[in-house]
Amino acid sequence: NRDKAMKNLRIRLYDMQRQAKDAARSDARKSQVGSGDRSERIRTYNFPQGRVTDHRIGLTLHSLPQILEGDLDPMLNALIAEDQAARLADLEAEFG
Structure with a gap:
């Protein structure tokens, strides 16, 4: 047993x-x-106004044609800067 x-x-x-x-x-x-809800959007492309907005960092650029042609430097530089600032803030919070 x-x-x-x-x-x-x-x-x-x-x-x-x-x-x-x-x-x-x-x-x-x-x-x-994600749920696919509109509130989870990452980027919005507004063709009539020639505008692209990255909602993660709050960046709006009025150069949609250039971005669609492959000139991504302004958007990438802003994303990199935001990532570096977030990492720095995390380090400062960790080490006080």
């Missing part, structure tokens, strides 16, 4: 661990996938 009980306990513990891992994986996937 003891062997059967230990085997049953091992099976239950293994099953609990597997369910916990599955739940953690599922939560991680859900956090990575």
Whole structure:
């Protein structure tokens, strides 16, 4: 009986661990996938006004034709600057 009980306990513990891992994986996937809602937009292209807006950093450029032709430097430079500022702020917060 003891062997059967230990085997049953091992099976239950293994099953609990597997369910916990599955739940953690599922939560991680859900956090990575957006809902597709308009509020999650990254960038807006306004063709009549020749404007492109990156909503992550609040940058608006009135050079949509140049951006569509491949001149991405103004947008990339702003994104890089914002990323560096965020990293610096994180370091300052970490080391006070």
